[in-house]
Amino acid sequence: MTTLPRSNEELRKRITAELMTGPSIIVLDNAPQTTQIDSAELAAVLTSRHWSDRVLGSSRTVVLPNNALWILTANNPQFSMELVRRSIRIRMDTQTDRPWERQQFRHLDLITWTRANRAKLIEAVIVLVENWTGEQKPVIAERLGGFEEWSDVIGGILLTANVEGFLNDREDFYQFADAEGEAWRDFVEAWYDTFGESLTTVDQLEILCDERDLLPNVVGSGNQKSRSTCLGIALSRQFGRVFGSHRIELAKDKGKKKGRLYRLGRPAADDEGDVGGDVGAPPDKRPPSQPIKTKDSCDDRGTLEDLFGDQFSDEERKPRVDPN
Numbered sequence: 001m002t003t004l005p006r007s008n009e010e011l012r013k014r015i016t017a018e019l020m021t022g023p024s025i026i027v028l029d030n031a032p033q034t035t036q037i038d039s040a041e042l043a044a045v046l047t048s049r050h051w052s053d054r055v056l057g058s059s060r061t062v063v064l065p066n067n068a069l070w071i072l073t074a075n076n077p078q079f080s081m082e083l084v085r086r087s088i089r090i091r092m093d094t095q096t097d098r099p100w101e102r103q104q105f106r107h108l109d110l111i112t113w114t115r116a117n118r119a120k121l122i123e124a125v126i127v128l129v130e131n132w133t134g135e136q137k138p139v140i141a142e143r144l145g146g147f148e149e150w151s152d153v154i155g156g157i158l159l160t161a162n163v164e165g166f167l168n169d170r171e172d173f174y175q176f177a178d179a180e181g182e183a184w185r186d187f188v189e190a191w192y193d194t195f196g197e198s199l200t201t202v203d204q205l206e207i208l209c210d211e212r213d214l215l216p217n218v219v220g221s222g223n224q225k226s227r228s229t230c231l232g233i234a235l236s237r238q239f240g241r242v243f244g245s246h247r248i249e250l251a252k253d254k255g256k257k258k259g260r261l262y263r264l265g266r267p268a269a270d271d272e273g274d275v276g277g278d279v280g281a282p283p284d285k286r287p288p289s290q291p292i293k294t295k296d297s298c299d300d301r302g303t304l305e306d307l308f309g310d311q312f313s314d315e316e317r318k319p320r321v322d323p324n
Contacts, residue, residue: 015051026069038082043086085174131157201261202235205262
């Protein structure tokens with residue numbers, strides 16, 4: 001059990017010191033509520049199997065295995081999206097004003113009960129795992145990006161045990177934590193309602209913000225020129241990002257009289273609903289999970305359909321998944 005340091009430099013040192021002991025669990029207790037938790041160091045260690053850092057007081061660099069389970073406790077903490085997408089939220093709501101005064105428990109001394117029943121608890125876990133392997137290790141559709149293997153294993157075990165709800169609260173977690181993203185989604189939606197996909201100046205968008213009280217923390221409270229400048233800087237940082245179903249794009253002003261022009265586009269998607277890739281990407285830019293389209297995939301010799309005819313059955317066109 002340790003606390004979350006206030007500075008990123010101290011957090012980096014704490015991470016290195018903790019991993020040097022080879023722990024199986026690291027608990028960062030009672031994180032602050034008043035400030036958003038945003039740390040590049042913490043985001044990095046949560047998705048890294050190895051952690052590299054310089055040993056304190058030395059020029060020597062160590063590479064440490066990171067096999068620990070990371071746990072952070074807090075009361076309604078505010079996270080950056082970089083940390084939210086690396087986290088699983090476990091909410092505990094006691095429905096009481098003073099939860100530490102509760103007396104009605106199934107097991108009055110949980111730690112003592114757990115130690116006394118350790119063998120039975122381990123046996124129960126093994127039964128769940130064997131049930132999953134006996135069903136040829138099925139996986140669920142819900143996966144956590146960056147933790148795909150973990151999602152497949154844990155989600156598959158719960159699926160075969162008929163335990164529902166795995167990762168179902170992610171959207172609520174994202175909305176609660178991503179206040180900045182929610183503000184930008186409201187702004188982009190109002191932008192599209194007002195201007196559609198037409199070219200728009202920063203001054204026009206600043207007036208929209210003023211009329212509808214959008215992005216107050218971005219545009220500030222200065223005069224019109226100051227607010228437009230702040231919004232322009234913020235827009236340049238959001239170039240290429242997608243909010244909702246719209247993508248912020250930068251357009252060139254050929255006359256060079258209006259400054260930068262912006263417009264809203266849409267993420268690239270083909271008629272079959274494939275999502276991903278850059279705007280204007282060719283049809284063969286498909287996610288690897290999608291089957292090959294024999295009529296569309298072609299070169300100077302013709303399409304795959306022309307070359308191989310019916311050799312590719314519908315079953316063979318499906319993405320291959322190794323059950324093991």
